[in-house]
Amino acid sequence: MKILYVYQTLARYGGVERVLVDKMNYLTSHYGYEVYILTRDQGSHQIPFPLDERVHYDDLGIRLHTQYAYKGVRRLWTKIKLQCLYEHRVSKKIKEIKPDIIIGTDVMPARSLLRHKGRAKLIIESHSMYRMTYAEPTKNPIKLFLNFMAFRAYRKADMLVSLTEGDAEDWRKKNHNKRVCVIPNVVNLNTTGRLSDLSQKDVIFVGRFAKLKGIPFLMEIWKKVQTRHPDWTLNIYGDGEDKEKYADIISSLNIIVHQPTKNIHEEYCKNSIFLQTSISESFSLVIPEAMSCGLPVVAFDCPYGPRDIITEGKDGFLIPQFDVDAFVDRICCLMENLELREHMGKNAVRSSRRYNADSIMPQWQSLFSKIQE
Template sequence: MRIVFHYNSLAQYGGVERVISDKMNYMVNMGYDIYMITTDQGTHLPPYKLDSRIHFIDLGIRFHTQYNYSGLKRLWIAIQLERKYRKKLRTTINNIKPDIIVGIAPMDLHAVIKYKGDIPLIVESHLMCDYTKFNEKTSLPILLHRIHLKKAYCRADIIVALTEGDANDWRKSCNKVKVIPNIVHINNTDSYCKITNKSVIFVGRLTTSKGIPYLLSIWNLVQPKHPDWTLNIYGEGPEKELITNFNKSHHANIFIHEPSSDIMSCYKNSSILVMTSYFESFGLVLPEAMSCGLPTIAFDCPYGPHDIIEDGLNGFLIECYNIEKFANSLCLLMDNSHLRKHMSIKAIQSAQRYKAERIMPQWIDLYESTRQERLSKKSKTI
């Protein structure tokens, strides 16, 4: 079977990039003919290793260049880039003749739908159905853009949500919705964190959606009680300056690190993982960290943490957005090494449900049944 994955680029360390890479590597090892089509890869190397048998095609559109301009000039450039993209996309799809197209980037879906013909389109919901309602900067253009995206999603043959909560949102306007959790890059060694290092870890892009102000407020409550503990933050983004300024003004034990290609080692050198997001379509770092033996603490935000953390068993789920309760739970784990050890064991066990061997058969069943349905429709028309 020939499957095309379509995304803007595999150019930075991130959850979506890791999941796509792992999924394609798994599929190609199962004998599938896998293609990766990007629009803006350019000269960037993929952040995660890809099997050499994967066909990587970059259309070279460079949509981001439109933002070098403003006003009518930007609009004109955007129109030209869209025309270039649609022409190249149509040619590429016709040349490959895939059995299935898997859409990852929502901005490209309208064009995919126009040129795919009867090829089934499966869309992965990595952004959540109603993600913009959690954005403090929601405006009329953003709302209109959301409506535009949802129309494209609902024209797909199948939408795959990562959680039941997101799936229920999609089902309000779309018919064919299925739930398959992300596969997770599970720690596959016999090495785990010792939970004795006085280090708390935060991993994620430093953006508004990750609740960085909450994180800093929590640490401001925790540090006076535990001055010998440190908070290690791994990530890049616009909120980095906020963290740096807070660190200076509060003399906080916070250390900012670049995203790591060996994040598992970073987990193993820590004792607790915290997540303070406003929302999470899944929350990949949670089961990743759990597989290394880390107890986790997160707000019970829409929708991922609720599906992953079993409150009081492998971590703590905190009501949104109770900073004081979050800080108290963090202090409890810092003070109680026996509780950390108990949660560490449970975390390792629960993380196993997200490993590729358990999740990927669900994807294969979906691809095979979707292909078979297409073949059945074709045979009926002959």
């Protein structure tokens, strides 16, 4: 079976990129599928994760982002030219590869792939939530048209794969998709051979300094926690566009900011509690990552990821969204009770195993067989 993935770029050291590489490697090594990946804007960037040499990789050389070097009419004209070039090159590659199944991950490929897929079955992966990406109210006629085209493309796919039940329900009810299923992400779980002993007075947060990650709530929460437990430290692993905005408040609190690291599991194992304050998540890879290191989790019950991953009171706490005081109380409860941390930590390790490749990838194999019947 020939499987073709179409994606923007594998240049970023991000969650989606890691998941795609892991899945392609597994499909090749465990099932013997002939796997291809076409990127649009890779350029000279290296792929940050190890890609199996049996996976056929090619970049279309579109570099769509170069349109932003211009303004006004010239930018629009450049964008149209690059999109036409993309249509031509992706069509040519599909004819060369002759895939049985094509998997797209964003709107632009979805529309193009519907036109050029030939006899191949088209699967769309919803790595971004329906409500956050396409359902935002707008009166801009261009955006309204693009939204309409996006909705239409997703309805016409042979299958739309969502990461969570909440997102899947949005696609079914609001976009009237008749072919939707849920397959969670493959997660890069802990393989260090060790777990946190949960004795350190350290709490960890992993995420960008960005609005969607709820950084203002994190700062407010930690300020209140620190009044009750000034001997505990919050370790933040992340970077982002808003980092400097919080420099003053971070310097006034017991917070240490670290650069993102490839060895994040080693850092999880040095902490005793994991926090997530996101306003929204399409899945949240970091929660099962932390769980696999034995950490109990405290997270806002935001749409949609945490609710699917955390079992309330068993391996973590789900906090009503934006309820800062409840969030603080749960953190302090864990800080004050080592036995509770250990109990939840053991459950967290077991819960995380649902997301290893051996559990998730058979679901993909089953889907491939089903849509080809």
